[in-house]
Amino acid sequence: xRTMRIPFASHKxxxxxxxxxxxxxELQPDVVKRTLAVEGNExxxxxxxxxxxxARLTSNAFLENVDLVVRTIGxxxxxxxxxxxxxxx
Amino acid sequence: MPGRVRKRSPxxxxxxxxxxxxxxxxxxxxxxxxxxxxxxxxTEVLSNVRHTYITPPGExxxxxxxxxxxxxxxxxxxxxxxxxxxxxxHDIDCICYTKGPGxxxxxxxxxxxxxxxxxxxxxxxxxVNHCVGHIEMGRQVTGAQNPVVLYVSGGNTQVIAxxxxxxxxxxxxxxxxxxxxxxxxxxxxxxxxxxxPGYNIEQEAKKGKRLLSLPYTTKGMDISLSGILTSTxxxxxxxxxxxxxxxxxxxxxxxxxxxxxxxxxxxxxxFAMLVEITERAMAHIGSKEVLMVGxxxxxxxxxxxxxxxARERGGNVFATDERFCIDNGIMIAQAGLxxxxxxxxxxxxxxTCTQRFRTDQxxxxxxx
Numbered sequence: 001x002r003t004m005r006i007p008f009a010s011h012k013x014x015x016x017x018x019x020x021x022x023x024x025x026e027l028q029p030d031v032v033k034r035t036l037a038v039e040g041n042e043x044x045x046x047x048x049x050x051x052x053x054x055a056r057l058t059s060n061a062f063l064e065n066v067d068l069v070v071r072t073i074g075x076x077x078x079x080x081x082x083x084x085x086x087x088x089x
Numbered sequence: 090m091p092g093r094v095r096k097r098s099p100x101x102x103x104x105x106x107x108x109x110x111x112x113x114x115x116x117x118x119x120x121x122x123x124x125x126x127x128x129x130x131x132t133e134v135l136s137n138v139r140h141t142y143i144t145p146p147g148e149x150x151x152x153x154x155x156x157x158x159x160x161x162x163x164x165x166x167x168x169x170x171x172x173x174x175x176x177x178x179h180d181i182d183c184i185c186y187t188k189g190p191g192x193x194x195x196x197x198x199x200x201x202x203x204x205x206x207x208x209x210x211x212x213x214x215x216x217v218n219h220c221v222g223h224i225e226m227g228r229q230v231t232g233a234q235n236p237v238v239l240y241v242s243g244g245n246t247q248v249i250a251x252x253x254x255x256x257x258x259x260x261x262x263x264x265x266x267x268x269x270x271x272x273x274x275x276x277x278x279x280x281x282x283x284x285x286p287g288y289n290i291e292q293e294a295k296k297g298k299r300l301l302s303l304p305y306t307t308k309g310m311d312i313s314l315s316g317i318l319t320s321t322x323x324x325x326x327x328x329x330x331x332x333x334x335x336x337x338x339x340x341x342x343x344x345x346x347x348x349x350x351x352x353x354x355x356x357x358x359x360f361a362m363l364v365e366i367t368e369r370a371m372a373h374i375g376s377k378e379v380l381m382v383g384x385x386x387x388x389x390x391x392x393x394x395x396x397x398x399a400r401e402r403g404g405n406v407f408a409t410d411e412r413f414c415i416d417n418g419i420m421i422a423q424a425g426l427x428x429x430x431x432x433x434x435x436x437x438x439x440x441t442c443t444q445r446f447r448t449d450q451x452x453x454x455x456x457x
Contacts, residue, residue, distance in 0.1 A: 016205060016208045016209065019204070019208060019437060020201055020204040020205050020208065020437075021201070023200075023204065023437065023438060023439075023440055023441055024197055024200075024201075024441060024442075025441075064157075064160065065198075065201060067160070068160045068163070068198065068201055068202065069201065069205055071164060072163070072164060072202055072205045072206070073205060073209065075164045075168070076164075076178065076205075076206060076209055076210075077209060079177070079178065080178070080209040080210050
């Protein structure tokens with residue numbers, strides 16, 4: 001069993017990450033169990049696997065996805081917030 | 090004789106301009122395109138940016154590395170697309186992405202980015218079938234009315250015709266795709282993968298001189314290609330094969346086989362088979378137009394052969410250039426925006442990707 005805590009800039013971003021990653025099923029759902037949760041600003045992922053090798057593979061894939069999420073939010077997050085403010089009609 | 094009643098298209102002209110972003114990543118090409126539908130009924134390509142993952146000669150591309158390539162380049166390509174289009178993510182109406190078919194990991198990487206942008210900017214998602222994307226872009230660019238579509242690429246080989254809101258598959262490959270066959274042979278003879286193995290085979294084929302006999306395998310409306318691939322590869326083990334062209338000892342008309350001869354023979358045989366199954370479909374539905382889409386559709390020899398067949402039947406061939414033939418993001422945007430305007434949307438929880446997604450599973454609501 002492995003638990004990883006990934007901090008984000010805000011609760012909203014952590015929630016976005018959770019929603020985006022949980023859409024895809026694990027490739028081998030019968031031997032890998034994954035739970036995602038959000039606490040405050042952190043995304044918490046817990047993996048339960050039968051073997052250490054599976055734990056390594058799943059964690060790797062998960063972290064690669066988290067990296068992509070973080071980079072995308074980093075690139076576009078501010079711009080998304082910025083133009084939202086003028087809409088007050 | 091009463092004139093044929095033209096059914097009214099269910100897609101009305103939009104009352105305001107619609108803009109869509111399309112993201113494509115089912116194979117080794119990562120594309121982002123932005124398209125605009127205007128109230129006057131016109132469609133404009135605002136930008137079409139693509140980056141291809143090119144492997145060294147002799148190697149194909151594997152899912153894990155391709156997904157990594159897409160993850161690395163996704164943000165750059167998307168930002169580039171918006172910069173070229175001169176619009177921002179706030180202006181678009183929906184985010185379209187390739188739901189399938191294709192390679193699993195690359196598809197999911199792109200879908201992940203689509204989902205994040207959708208949540209950040211609060212835009213709806215539209216999952217698009219890759220093949221339908223090719224068809225819709227081909228129709229848009231060439232203006233073909235109701236052609237038989239030959240969709241030939243590295244991952245798919247299908248002959249498609251439209252009927253009653255469905256793109257029906259008339260004939261297809263029973264095993265591997267045409268592009269796959271050509272690419273794998275390119276690997277065997279160590280051709281460069283830059284810009285694409287198929288392009289390099291086409292250039293080599295122009296220098297071929299001998300037509301070697303290869304199995305011609307059309308099966309009714311379908312074709313089979315793995316046997317031809319094996320035969321062509323077997324020729325490279327033949328003692329007459331000269332990997333670097335004629336050597337010093339060979340006389341002018343010696344009985345030798347060069348890689349160029351093999352490229353030429355492979356292309357001629359395979360393309361003849363494609364022309365045959367396309368002709369069968371044309372005869373079956375009485376159509377006079379052929380639309381060629383997909384990466385292999387760029388091949389000028391195939392276009393030439395298809396043109397000869399079409400002219401003999403009193404019809405013509407429509408083809409697009411490499412901007413639209415090869416996998417790109419704009420075709421996803423086009424097909425996605427068409428379905429979005431008919432009310433189709435993919436909820437976030439259902440925005441997965443699937444490796445097997447048949448062309449005829451899509452409900453083509455935007456055509457009569």
